[in-house]
Amino acid sequence: MGRKILTEHINVPDIHTLAVYRKMGGYRSVEKALKTMTSEEVVEEVKKSGLRGRGGAGFPTGMKWSFLAKPEGKPRYLVCNADESEPGTFKDRVLMEKIPHALIEGMITSSYALGARTSYIYIRGELMFVLRILEKAIAEAYAAGFLGENILGSGYSLDLHVHPGGGAYICGEETALLESLEGKRGNPRNKPPFPAVQGLYACPTVVNNVESIASVPWIVNNTGEEYAKIGVGRSTGTKLISAGGHLNKPGVYEIELGLPVEEFLFSDEYCGGIWKGRQFKAVVAGGSSVPILPAHLFLKTAEGVPRVMTYESLSEGGFVSGTMLGSGGFIAMDDTTCIVRNTWNFARFYHHESCGQCSPCREGTGWMEKILHRIEHGHGHMHDIDLLVNVSKQIEGNTICPLGDAAAWPVASAVRHFREEFEWHVKHPGAATQPGAVYRGAEEAALV
Amino acid sequence: MDNTTITNDIQFSDAAMAEIQRYISHYPPDRKKSAILPVLHIAQAEFGGWVSAEVQDKVAEILGITPIEVYEVATFYTMFNLKPVGKHVLEVCRTGPCMLRGADQLIEHLEHQLGCKVGGTSADGMFTLKTVECLAACGMGPMLQIREKYYENLDPDSTDKLLDDLRKE
Numbered sequence: 001m002g003r004k005i006l007t008e009h010i011n012v013p014d015i016h017t018l019a020v021y022r023k024m025g026g027y028r029s030v031e032k033a034l035k036t037m038t039s040e041e042v043v044e045e046v047k048k049s050g051l052r053g054r055g056g057a058g059f060p061t062g063m064k065w066s067f068l069a070k071p072e073g074k075p076r077y078l079v080c081n082a083d084e085s086e087p088g089t090f091k092d093r094v095l096m097e098k099i100p101h102a103l104i105e106g107m108i109t110s111s112y113a114l115g116a117r118t119s120y121i122y123i124r125g126e127l128m129f130v131l132r133i134l135e136k137a138i139a140e141a142y143a144a145g146f147l148g149e150n151i152l153g154s155g156y157s158l159d160l161h162v163h164p165g166g167g168a169y170i171c172g173e174e175t176a177l178l179e180s181l182e183g184k185r186g187n188p189r190n191k192p193p194f195p196a197v198q199g200l201y202a203c204p205t206v207v208n209n210v211e212s213i214a215s216v217p218w219i220v221n222n223t224g225e226e227y228a229k230i231g232v233g234r235s236t237g238t239k240l241i242s243a244g245g246h247l248n249k250p251g252v253y254e255i256e257l258g259l260p261v262e263e264f265l266f267s268d269e270y271c272g273g274i275w276k277g278r279q280f281k282a283v284v285a286g287g288s289s290v291p292i293l294p295a296h297l298f299l300k301t302a303e304g305v306p307r308v309m310t311y312e313s314l315s316e317g318g319f320v321s322g323t324m325l326g327s328g329g330f331i332a333m334d335d336t337t338c339i340v341r342n343t344w345n346f347a348r349f350y351h352h353e354s355c356g357q358c359s360p361c362r363e364g365t366g367w368m369e370k371i372l373h374r375i376e377h378g379h380g381h382m383h384d385i386d387l388l389v390n391v392s393k394q395i396e397g398n399t400i401c402p403l404g405d406a407a408a409w410p411v412a413s414a415v416r417h418f419r420e421e422f423e424w425h426v427k428h429p430g431a432a433t434q435p436g437a438v439y440r441g442a443e444e445a446a447l448v
Numbered sequence: 449m450d451n452t453t454i455t456n457d458i459q460f461s462d463a464a465m466a467e468i469q470r471y472i473s474h475y476p477p478d479r480k481k482s483a484i485l486p487v488l489h490i491a492q493a494e495f496g497g498w499v500s501a502e503v504q505d506k507v508a509e510i511l512g513i514t515p516i517e518v519y520e521v522a523t524f525y526t527m528f529n530l531k532p533v534g535k536h537v538l539e540v541c542r543t544g545p546c547m548l549r550g551a552d553q554l555i556e557h558l559e560h561q562l563g564c565k566v567g568g569t570s571a572d573g574m575f576t577l578k579t580v581e582c583l584a585a586c587g588m589g590p591m592l593q594i595r596e597k598y599y600e601n602l603d604p605d606s607t608d609k610l611l612d613d614l615r616k617e
Contacts, residue, residue: 087543090584120474125489125527126583128596161474166485166525169581183481183517185524201479243587244545250587288544329586331545345544349581355524 002256003230005218005238006211010098016133018140021101029109029217030146034154037220042113046216048224050236055081055172055209056287056327058311062224067196068114068204077205078116080107080213081177082123085169087288087349088329091240092210094252096123096130100137104160106213108146109220111158114206118159122177125164134162169353173401174207176355187357188401211240232258235310239328245283246334248272259309262299265332278334282418285314286326288346289406291413292339293323319413338438339421343414344372350407361404364395368411375422378429385422389415458506464494468510480511484521487511488528493595497537498529526580534569534576536614538562539593543582546589550603554590555579557604561611574615 009015009024021027033042047062068076080103084092096103103121111119123131138160141147149157163181165171171180175189178200199205215237219227228236235257241264244250249272255264265280266273274280280295300306302321307313311325333342351365371388374380392408399405415422421439425432432439460468468487475482487510491503499507504518511518522528529537538558542551555566558577562570569576585591588600599610 084584085582087582088545088586090586090588093584124584125485125525126580126593128489129598132596159474163474163482164486164489166488166521167527167580168525180485181482182479183484183511183513183521185520201476244589245548245586247587252587284544331548331586333548337548342544342548345542345547349543352581 002254002259003238004254005227005230006095006102006214006240007099007252007254010095015099016097016101016137018101018137018144021099025221026101026217027105027144027146029220030105030112031152033109033112033220034152034156039113039115042109042216042220045219045224046113049215049219049227050224050231050234051212051215051219051227052235052311053209054211054215054239054328056086056289056324058325061208061212064196064208065110065114065206067194068206070115070204074203075118075201076114076116077200077203078107078111078114078119079174079177079181079200079205079207080119080121080210081172081174081207082121082127082210083165083172083177084127084210085124085172085353086327086329087346088244088284088331089242089287089327090244091242091252091328093127093130094242095210095214095240096127097133100134101141102214102217103134103210104137104141104146106216107160108141108151108158110206110208110213110216111160112156113216116206117157118161120181120200121160121162122171122181123162123164124171125166128164131162131164138162168355169349170355170401170403173403176401177207178205185355187355188403190400230256232308232310233312235312235325239309239325241309241328241330243271243330243332245330245332246275246278246337247332248275255309257310261307261309261314264309264330265299271330271332274332274334276334278336280332281335281337282333282339284323284329284331284333284410286324287329288331288349288410289402290324290326291319291322291409292343292417293321293413294417297321297417298323319409320416323413335440336436336438338376339414339418340372340376340425340432343411344369344376346410347372347407350403354403354407358399358404360395360398361407364391364404365407367391368395368407372411375425376433378425378433380422380426380429382423382426384426385415385419388412388422458495458502460491460494460506464490472511481513481517483511484513484518485525488518488522488525492528497533497535498531535574536594536617537576537578539578539580539583540566541581541583541585541589541591541593542579545586546582546591549589551590554592554602554607557607558592561608575611 014020051061052058171186176186180186195205347369351369356362392412395404396408424439471486508515591600
């Protein structure tokens with residue numbers, strides 16, 4: 001059984017209430033930080049922990065905090081990115097829904113570290129039922145003196161508010177999120193200036209993911225050194241993985257980074273293997289924006305080294321034979337999965353969610369979706385496959401924000417690893433468009 | 449208020465206005481525009497599940513901004529309905545993980561049971577069927593959302609029961 005930091009008490013009855021949360025040791029970090037530590041010391045502990053941003057990018061959280069500009073006379077803000085919209089990822093929703101005080105405690109301790117006097121949780125608008133849970137928990141925290149003026153007599157004051165989004169994946173990008181929070185369309189900003197210098201209302205701002213912020217109380221309570229002992233190398237601590245797709249036991253699992261991928265996928269403690277007794281065909285390991293991998297390259301690297309659940313191991317081999325841990329949105333696919341259809345589905349998603357600000361993304365995502373639609377529906381040409389790769393290359397790296405890369409990588413990797421399946425669709429449109437039709441290899445293709 | 453009888457004389461209820469003022473208080477006094485999304489959500493719930501141009505004008509008036517600033521936001525975010533909808537809006541997640549677990553079949557089933565295609569409203573005005581992109585329920589698909597409630601791990605039987613229950617509301 002792996003160590004649990006975020007979910008240790010998640011199944012305790014009524015853990016969503018302040019009373020039960022406190023009984024389980026909740027809010028100790030607020031008392032410790034505000035009464036015995038300077039804000040710089042809290043930042044230092046987070047730096048020592050090696051905690052990396054759990055939203056997908058994996059940038060060191062403590063380092064991000066230390067970039068925060070400190071001009072005179074300007075307020076500073078902490079904004080929690082709870083706009084979880086990455087297909088395959090639902091960990092933050094579960095954490096906030098089940099144990100909302102974990103996030104609130106993290107927001108208070110982190111805001112203290114950053115010198116913020118007002119902080120916001122930007123939650124995706126679709127999760128209005130979670131917003132209600134958070135608002136109720138925040139009211140409890142105010143009533144208990146953990147929020148508001150002069151918290152616990154420490155002299156530190158903080159207001160915390162929840163802000164609902166309106167249904168736009170792009171608002172998960174930090175500068176688009178800030179635009180949205182200012183009441184505008186969620187168009188990403190050019191960087192620099194980075195939010196640490198000019199963020200919300202042109203003031204210094206840190207934007208952190210839910211899981212990152214919720215990890216801070218444990219670090220403050222137990223020290224950064226203890227946190228850094230968990231995990232492997234630069235992948236320290238635990239990670240929430242949202243497991244979905246063709247699994248016997250889909251759900252949110254907290255793992256110690258470094259867990260063998262085979263154990264995560266097949267053991268009863270975690271995903272319990274592929275459903276319905278089927279074969280494992282492919283996986284998207286870190287949310288829809290990361291490259292898809294065929295089963296054999298997920299379990300072992302191209303050099304035959306068994307992979308483990310770390311940022312480094314999953315990216316071993318680069319994009320030629322590796323992928324990314326990303327947000328931990330784990331999507332398993334069995335052998336009845338049509339990779340072309342799946343790729344088209346993801347391309348449709350990115351086309352739908354492109355904000356339209358950059359031409360390569362606005363036009364390219366639509367173009368990729370159209371090409372994939374015609375291949376999937378029996379109207380493709382062989383040259384469409386190379387065209388797909390070409391379009392993806394024109395998008396990658398050529399947009400203001402990473403949505404362009406997120407749209408390009410799934411398509412490029414699907415063609416890279418499953419080109420035969422795309423070719424089969426083009427060569428055998430009648431067979432490929434039959435309900436439930438799936439390419440199962442060269443031998444079957446020859447029989448069609 | 450009935451879906452189709454919005455007039456220029458838009459008035460929020462006292463409860464809605466109190467909620468709007470609460471949200472406005474969350475932002476600096478000179479940044480009332482920040483409340484635009486929460487206020488649009490309140491407006492949509494208040495006026496029959498959609499935000500007409502007149503409702504958006506009222507939102508602009510409350511926030512002290514120009515109507516175009518509201519229009520450009522309301523049209524950017526997918527959660528705001530810009531035309532009348534049925535009593536219940538069924539929003540089915542159609543994205544990758546849900547597709548793998550049967551979202552396409554769920555959508556077909558609903559189209560058949562409701563007698564309308566995605567984007568349409570059933571003849572009795574009871575249901576509007578929409579598809580949406582990823583609702584953070586990837587391990588519990590296929591699923592759909594109705595207002596603030598998620599219905600997960602759906603199959604034809606549980607879907608039909610859900611429709612029956614909603615018809616009785």
